[in-house]
Structure formats: structure tokens, C-alpha cells
Amino acid sequence: MRAPTPFIAQRPVVGALLSFVTVSAQASGFLQDSSVNIEARNVYFNRDFRDGHTASSQGASKREEWAQGFILNAQSGYTQGTVGFGIDALGMLGFKLDSSPADSNSGLLPSSGHNPRHSADQYAKLGVAGKVRYSQTVLKYGAMLPDMPLLKYNDGRLLPTMFHGAMLTSREVDNLTFSAARLDKYTARDSTDQQDIRVHCKNKRYACDTRADHFDTAGLEYRFNEHLSAQYQVAKLENIYRQHFLGLVASQPLSVGRLSADLRLIKSDDIGRARAGDIDHRAFSAMLGYSLGGHKLSAGWQRMYGENAMPYLDGSNPYLVNYAQVNDFAAAQERSWQVRYDYDFKAVGLEGLSFLTRYISGDHVKVPGSPAQGKEWERDSELKYQVQSGTFKDVSVRLRNSTYRSNYEKFARDMDETRVIVSYNFSVL
Numbered sequence: 438m439r440a441p442t443p444f445i446a447q448r449p450v451v452g453a454l455l456s457f458v459t460v461s462a463q464a465s466g467f468l469q470d471s472s473v474n475i476e477a478r479n480v481y482f483n484r485d486f487r488d489g490h491t492a493s494s495q496g497a498s499k500r501e502e503w504a505q506g507f508i509l510n511a512q513s514g515y516t517q518g519t520v521g522f523g524i525d526a527l528g529m530l531g532f533k534l535d536s537s538p539a540d541s542n543s544g545l546l547p548s549s550g551h552n553p554r555h556s557a558d559q560y561a562k563l564g565v566a567g568k569v570r571y572s573q574t575v576l577k578y579g580a581m582l583p584d585m586p587l588l589k590y591n592d593g594r595l596l597p598t599m600f601h602g603a604m605l606t607s608r609e610v611d612n613l614t615f616s617a618a619r620l621d622k623y624t625a626r627d628s629t630d631q632q633d634i635r636v637h638c639k640n641k642r643y644a645c646d647t648r649a650d651h652f653d654t655a656g657l658e659y660r661f662n663e664h665l666s667a668q669y670q671v672a673k674l675e676n677i678y679r680q681h682f683l684g685l686v687a688s689q690p691l692s693v694g695r696l697s698a699d700l701r702l703i704k705s706d707d708i709g710r711a712r713a714g715d716i717d718h719r720a721f722s723a724m725l726g727y728s729l730g731g732h733k734l735s736a737g738w739q740r741m742y743g744e745n746a747m748p749y750l751d752g753s754n755p756y757l758v759n760y761a762q763v764n765d766f767a768a769a770q771e772r773s774w775q776v777r778y779d780y781d782f783k784a785v786g787l788e789g790l791s792f793l794t795r796y797i798s799g800d801h802v803k804v805p806g807s808p809a810q811g812k813e814w815e816r817d818s819e820l821k822y823q824v825q826s827g828t829f830k831d832v833s834v835r836l837r838n839s840t841y842r843s844n845y846e847k848f849a850r851d852m853d854e855t856r857v858i859v860s861y862n863f864s865v866l
Contacts, residue, residue, distance in 0.1 A: 470514025473866035478506040479859040482543045487851040500543040503535040506595040527564040529596045544594040562629045574607040586682045586756040587672040598752035599624040617655040623752045640848040642746040643713045649675040676709035678748045694729035717743040724758040731784025737775035762817045762839040766799045773799035789823040804845045813843035832861045
């Protein structure tokens with residue numbers, strides 16, 4: 438029998454080599470475009486309820502805790518080819534530094550399993566998401582930190598809230614971004630467990646633990662030019678509410694300084710089985726600003742219409758210009774105004790140092806079970822410094838202080854609050 442030619446004999450080897458080269462080429466895009474970032478975040482939180490007693494009927498008179506957190510955000514590139522595949526991961530760790538049973542439940546740490554007044558010594562959560570890219574369109578499924586007008590993840594404590602589901606983002610048309618999502622679970626900022634998605638029940642506006650099967654949303658953002666952009670989004674929390682959002686952001690340089698405007702309109706109605714009850718709500722909010730050098734002076738106005746407060750998802754932030762450190766000023770029929778001042782010390786040679794202060798006042802609040810109109814106000818200040826060079830380059834320190842008062846203590850407690858946040862972001866890959 439004739440021996441096979443060397444070429445035929447080496448076909449399996451050649452095939453294996455070709456496969457290896459192809460996989461390596463695909464993996465190179467996957468690895469070369471990857472990034473791994475870690476934030477080390479140290480948070481001291483002190484909220485003093487001004488009830489005039491050691492403990493009120495609503496709970497402890499003080500919440501004070503100190504904790505250290507680490508947030509890992511790993512994002513791969515995509516394999517090469519017409520359709521690319523990748524994977525993202527979110528890893529979070531929290532450690533208790535100081536806490537007592539009398540002052541726990543600050544939102545920094547979860548409760549210990551055996552006693553709700555004791556905070557856990559440590560906790561961790563991990564979320565993974567697969568992603569597929571075709572042209573300028575990406576489909577992602579798994580854990581994510583959504584940042585859209587009707588669903589902005591909360592990051593106001595030690596670790597952020599994670600949401601779980603599917604999201605599509607497309608930029609096939611110049612200056613136009615289309616997004617759509619279906620989410621069905623979330624992991625709260627001070628929890629390790631995935632929970633059913635639900636409506637937020639701040640100040641007993643809606644019944645707590647009102648859950649839904651899923652949350653759907655779709656939206657468009659169009660950038661007309663560098664000075665003007667518009668957004669539209671519709672969202673639905675199954676059998677609870679439907680929302681529409683319309684927004685416009687503009688800025689205009691002047692011969693001296695710059696003008697800016699941010700206009701937002703939100704309409705909410707109950708749908709399906711209306712598990713949270715009847716919902717009739719509309720919100721209009723606007724912020725106008727003028728900046729000159731390191732100074733920026735802004736004025737905001739916000740008005741709630743209808744019979745109910747604004748509904749939004751638990752674990753998210755409402756997209757309102759008067760949403761502040763403590764309060765959202767989104768109670769039924771509330772109207773509120775804001776004055777804010779920002780200063781960037783870079784203008785006087787102190788790069789990395791900034792300051793803000795604002796005052797928000799609300800009235801005409803429809804208080805459940807009372808004919809009286811509710812009133813409330815909040816005053817916030819923040820001083821922030823980010824190290825610009827040397828051994829501690831990029832370490833930032835924030836000192837935040839807030840005072841909140843209202844005349845309807847049954848639903849909203851007066852408080853003084855201080856937060857100190859030290860964070861350091863660094864890249865591993």
C-alpha cells in the first residue's frame with residue numbers, strides 16, 4: 438500500500454494549528470479590550486433623628502455605623518468576528534468597622550441573621566453578565582448597574598444596588614441611542630440576596646413589599662448638537678404602574694459665562710391589577726444654572742400633580758432635580774424650589790477641591806389622613822478633595838452634611854446627617 442504524502446499525513450496537525458490561531462485571534466480582542474477596576478470605599482454614616490427623645494415610637498433615635506467596602510468592576514472585550522461575545526462581573530465586599538445594636542440599620546451593612554438589630558461583620562455579593570455585540574448593538578444578560586432616567590441604581594451607601602435581567606443598547610444611528618430592558622430581580626445595597634423587583638415605599642406612600650414579576654423599559658436619546666439633547670423613555674412595573682419620561686438638556690455659552698437648563702417631565706398611572714392601588718401622578722422639574730469661572734449658581738423648581746406620590750423602584754433613585762441627600766420632595770401634590778451654589782477651587786489654583794451647598798423647600802404636601810398641608814425643607818453641604826499627585830494620588834475625601842425638617846413627623850422624621858467618604862479607584866488591568 439502506498440504511504441500517504443506528508444501533506445495528507447499532517448492535515449490533522451495543520452487543522453489543529455489553524456483552530457488554535459483562530460481562537461487566539463478571537464481571544465486577543467476579548468483580552469486586549471478588557472478592564473478591571475477596583476474602588477476601595479470607606480464610609481462613616483451618622484443620622485441623628487431630632488425627635489426630642491432617646492427613642493421615638495418610630496424606632497431608634499440615631500443610626501451610626503462605619504464600614505469598609507470594595508467594589509470590583511471587570512469588563513471583558515469582545516471576541517473578534519461579526520458577532521462578538523464577552524463577559525462582565527461585579528464583585529462587592531463589605532466589612533464592619535464599628536456598629537452597635539442601638540445605632541444599626543444605617544444602610545451600610547445587612548442585619549445579622551440571628552438578630553435584626555445586630556449588623557453583620559462582613560458580607561459579599563457577586564454578579565456576572567454575558568454580553569453579545571453586533572455592529573453598534575449590545576445585548577447584555579445578568580447583573581448590571583442601570584443608569585437611565587426611570588431606573589438609576591442607588592449608590593448612596595457602602596455598596597451599590599445591583600439589578601438583574603436583560604438590557605439592549607443600540608447606537609446604529611449617529612447621535613441616537615436606543616435602549617430596552619427587562620429586569621426581574623435586584624440585590625439591595627445592604628443585602629446579599631436577590632429579591633423580586635418592587636415599588637419603593639418611602640414614608641408609607643405605597644405599601645411596602647408590593648412586588649412585581651418584572652420591570653420593562655425602552656427609550657431614546659438624541660443629541661442634536663453639543664449644546665442640546667433630548668430623551669424619551671417609557672417603563673412598566675408589571676401590574677403596578679406605567680411611566681413616561683420626557684427630558685431636555687441644554688447649555689449655551691455666553692460672552693461672559695455659560696447658561697444651562699435641565700427640564701424633566703414624568704407621568705405615572707396604575708396598570709393591570711394595580712397591586713399598589715390607584716396611581717395618578719405627574720411630575721415636572723426644572724433646573725436652570727449660570728456658571729462663571731469656578732462659580733455656578735442654580736435654581737430648581739419641582740411640582741407634583743395628581744392624587745399620589747411619584748412611584749419608583751426600590752433600590753433606585755428618582756430622576757428629579759430636587760432629589761437630594763435625604764429627601765426626594767416627591768410627595769403627593771408637593772411643590773418645591775431649590776437654590777444651589779457650586780464652586781471649583783481650580784479657579785484659584787487648588788485643583789481637586791470643590792464645594793457645594795443647596796437649600797430645598799417644599800410645601801402643599803398632601804398628608805395621608807390629615808387636612809393640613811405638609812411642609813418640609815432640606816439643607817445640604819459637601820466639601821470634596823481628590824489628591825492630584827504623590828503616593829495618595831486619586832484618593833478622594835468627601836464630607837457631606839444635611840439637615841432635614843418637616844411638619845408631618847408621623848411620616849417623615851426630622852434628622853441631622855453627616856457622612857464621611859474616603860475612596861480610591863485604581864485599575865488592575
